[in-house]
Amino acid sequence: MIPELGQFALILALLLALLQALFGIAGPALGRDRWTAAVVPAVAGQFVMVATAMGCLVTSFIDNDFTVRYVAENSNSALPLFYRVAGVWGAHAGSLLLWIFLLACWTVATAFGTLRLPRNFAARVLGVLGAVSFGFLLYTVVTSNPFLRLDPPWADGMGLNPLLQDPGLAAHPPLLYTGYVGLSVAFAFAGAALLEGRLDREWARWTRPWATSAWAFLTCGIALGSWWAYYTLGWGGFWFWDPVENASFMPWLMGTALIHSLAVTEKRGVFKSWTLLLAVLGFSLSLIGTFLVRSGVLISVHSFVSSPGRGEFLLTFLGIMIGAALALYAWRAPKMQSEAGFELSARESFLLFNNILLVTACGTVFAGEMAPIISNALGLGKLSVGPPYFDPTFLISMLPLLALVPLGVHARWKRGGFGDRGRTLLIVLAASVLIGCAAAFGLYTGAGVLSAVGMTLGVWIIISSLIDPIDRLRRRIAIPRAVLGMTIAHIGLGIFVFALTSVQGFTAEQDVAMRTGMSAPDGGYSFQFQGTQPVHGPDYGGVEARVIVTRDGKPVAVMYPQKRTYWVQHMIITHSAIFINRGSNILVALGQDLGDGRWSFRLQVRPLVMYIWIAALIMAAGGIIAITDRRYRIAQSAAEDPSAALAGGEAR
Amino acid sequence: MIRYFIPLGVLVVVVVLLALGIHQAPRKDLVPSPLIGKPAPHFALPSLTNPDKQVTSAALRGHWYLFNVWGTWCVSCHIEEPELLAIAHTGLVPLIGLDWKDSRSQAISYLRQKGNPYQQIAFDPGGLEAIHWGVYGAPETFLVNPQGIIVYKYIGPITPHAWRHDILPRLPAGQTERGS
Known part of the structure; x- marks a missing residue:
């Protein structure tokens, strides 16, 4: 009964999404006020129906209802409750429903957020969101229904992929999708502006909090996925340039460019188109990322079971959706004139460089992502792309971008130059070079030039971000939330660069074979193997080693790396033990039983690696702080109140 | 203003390429590799574990073997590793590895930690050999018969299901009985 209810709710949601799109787009266009007024009720109705469908699928998972094919394929009665719920988004159909559910949540939030905006504009925004939702609902109902029954039902389910049985990964898809889907709100604002054929500085102010919050969620989601890969795959890598990782990274790069470009449009009325x-x-x-992941054109760890019909549907949908937006863009954008000019050394220029470099970086990732598909489609033979391509090409656009961050922050709007900040910046730059080189060559041995450059850039960004807040504090001027958020996000970026350089340059790792009682040194620590014992989990068994870590004779940690065998899937998984010591990671992975009490181990000490993820969280926190700025809360009246508009975004 | 149409043009190109891509997508079940039924490429490559020795196709003649393309940078290969060990454990068919675009030291320490399922491993840091095999993503696995003909190709990480239903039935009966 419950799966049928879910299916029914899904179909109703589909119809309501269609109405929402129709009323929202056609109402304002034809001047029918009643249609326009019906948009918000359609949003509410769609949300209730989607939430019902989601609730039904969750219930089927919790109740171990193996008459439902999707549940049987992705869950098992031995699975703990937490992972039964996470199993909902463990595969294609359910993760699609999660996507739709989050879109419905964003839409409701947007409906509240746009209550005080002009009615026709708000209706258009919700209409575009309705069209997006309609496409995804149709896709689910037609090709990927999660509520299909099994006849006869299975006695027990196939279980959830053991790699996915992890708290980090259970939370990764919802966070990442929240970011992904959040970008649809910025898209809807753009769509509404294109439909209206009008774009002013107010539009940018309305859009900014949505774009920034989506970006913050995307940042957290990507960081969580990378953290998961780091400790689950047990191999010490945190970014693999996997096609699916790239699929989430490209929108992030574009979103980063967007939030910077929006700042210029709001402040100066330029860069509109x-x-x-x-x-x-x-x-x-x-x-496009969703398409690449779900159509089977690319192979990846994350790939969902694919069928050609699904790929064609998604491609048609994205072609229509993006094609309509870009056609509208080609028609309307030429009329959106910039309100002012600016000098080459003005902040506008630096933000333009920021945009160009971010879009270039995104383009190189996109080219790498598409290369195997293109060469295959054109019959040019096979081509493969991996880290050997991505690492250097990405670095080429990132190094200048990082070097320019402080200049962009401190350059003046319009007339350009740095005023009295020029001297301070020069001093900071000199200090950064000193600190960066000292850190690279002094703290670690065997540093290369790239390590010194990376550390210098990290320090340069962190210190220069502090100039303005310190100046304000000294002069007892309040720091607006927008400036505070920007400062925090940039400091996060600096920490990220510093930590990444440290990990890339100074990781100590080695493989050793140890007998019980033996010790091995690595990266300043000593590891003593004290024997193994069996372990028993809810749906796995295995063996666990006990390793005592000491530094200068003093105990640091006792670590228990495991090798697990998951019975249901017959998979053996290495479960590394990780200990965090002042931001550095000590990672012990248990290898093979070499016979007569000897085991192979992989020992790694990665300095500062934790700060890679902490830095990502700091960046996201900066974004969240920025959107709490006063001027976004008083969206309606701020335009007439010049002091409010000046308070934010102004760094001097 | 032509330049405002550029994004639309790019989209059209991308969509067309993706549409072509779907139809040539590496569908594990439907589209066989053009190499199937053809002789496997001749090769003579340095061994990963012992650079002085060579792994050659000539020496492999007369035996069934599974030719598995992998690299430590390839996440799917990490996923596949336990199943490869299980296959090696059955002793039904030797696994010959092609370590693709990799660094020797990393590959060796990887095998030391995770276990080495391969009987021999050819080392292909430049990626040229993989091109002869028509590989465009790791992992890919080829089943080669004693006459040196490619019988089957599997794309992506080998699952227990693929081993039991796609690869095992293609091995001669005598060989499978011995193991089961």
């Missing part, structure tokens, strides 16, 4: 384009492209890339 460019900002619109970025808003459209950001969401387009998340659609």
Whole structure:
């Protein structure tokens, strides 16, 4: 009964999404006020129906209802409750439903957020969101229904992929999708502006909090996925340039460009058509990413079981959706004139460089992602792309971008130059070079030039971000939330660069064979193997080693790396033990039983690696703080109140 | 203003390429590799574990073997590793590895930690050999018969299901009985 209820709710949601799109787009266009007024009720109705469908699927998972094919394929009665719920988004159909559910949540939030905006504009925004939702609902109902029954039902389910049985991964898809789907709100604002054919600085102020919050969620989601890969795959890598990782990274790069471009459009009324384009492209890339993951054109760890019909449907949908937006763009954008000019050394220029470099970086990732598909489609033979391509090409656009961050932050709007900050910046730059080189060559041995450059850039960004807040504090001027958020996000970026350089340059790792009681040194620590014992989990068994870690004779940690065998799937998984010591990671992975009490181990000490993820969280926190700025809360009246508009975003 | 149409043009190109991509997608079940039924490429490559020795196709003649393309940078290969060990454990068919675009030291320490399922491993840091095999993503696995003909190709990480239903039935009966 419950699966049928879910299916029914899904179909009703589909119809309501269609109405929402129709009323929202046609109502304002034809001047029918009643249609326009019906948009918000359609949003509410759609949300209730989608939430019902989601609730039904969760219930089927919790109740171990193995008459439902999707549940039987992705769960098992031995699975703990937590992972039964996470199993909902463990495969294609359910994760699609999660996507739709999050879109419905964002839509409701948008409906509340746009209550005080002009009615026709708000209706258009919700209409575009309705169209997006309609496409995904149709896709689910037609090709990927999670509520299909099994006849005869299975006695027990196939279980959840053991790699996915992890708290980090259970939370990764919801966070990542929240970011992905959030970009659809910025897309909808762009769509509404294109439909209206009008874009002013107010539009940018309305859009900014949505774009920034989506970006913050995307940042957290990517960081969590990378953290998961780091400790589950047990291999010490945190970024593999896997096609699916790239699929989430490209919208992030585009979103980062968007939030910077929006700042210029709000402040100065320039880059209008460019900002619109970025808003459209950001969401387009998340659609294309979805297509790449779910159509089977690319092979990846994350690939869902694919069928050609699904790929064709998604491609048609994204072609129509993005095609309509870009056609509208080609028609309307030429009329959106910039309100002012600016000098080459003005902040506008630096933000333009920021945009160009981010879009270039995104382009190189996109090219690498598409290369195997293109060469295959054109019959040019096979081509493969991996870290050997991505690492250097990405670095080429990132190094200048990082070097320019402080200049962009401190350059003045419009007339350009740095004023009295020029001297301070020079001093900070000199200090950064000193600290960066000292850190690279002094703290670690065997540093290369790239390590010194990376550490210098990290320090340069962190210290220069502090100039303005310190100056304000000294002069007892309040720091607006927007400036505070930007500062925090940039400090996060600096920490990220510093930590990444440290990990890339100074990781100590080795493989050793140890007998019980033996010790091995690595990266300044000593590891003593004290024997193994069996372990028993809910759906796995295995063996666990006890390793005592000491530094200078003092005990640091006792670590228990495991090798687990999951019975249901017959998979053996290495479960590394990780100990965090002042931001550095000590990682012990248990290898093979070499016979007569000897085991192979992989020992790794990665300095500062934790700060890679902490830095990502700091960046996201900066974004969240920025959107709590006063001027976004008083969206309606701020335009007439010049002091409020000046308070934010102004760094001097 | 032509330049405002550029994004639309790019989209059209991308969509067309993706559409072509779907139809040539590596569908594990439907589209066989053009190499199937053809002789496997001749090769003579340095061994990963012992650079002085060579792994050659000539020496492999007369035996069934599974030719598995992998690399430590390839996440799917990490997923596949336990199943490869299980296959090696059955002793039904030797696994010959092609370590693709990799660094020797990393590959060796990887095998030391995770276990080495391969009987021999050819080392292909430049990726040229993989091109002869028509590989465009790791992992890919080829089943080669004693006459040196490619019988079957599997794309992506080998699952227990693929081993039991796609690869095992293609081995001659005598060989499978011995193991089961």
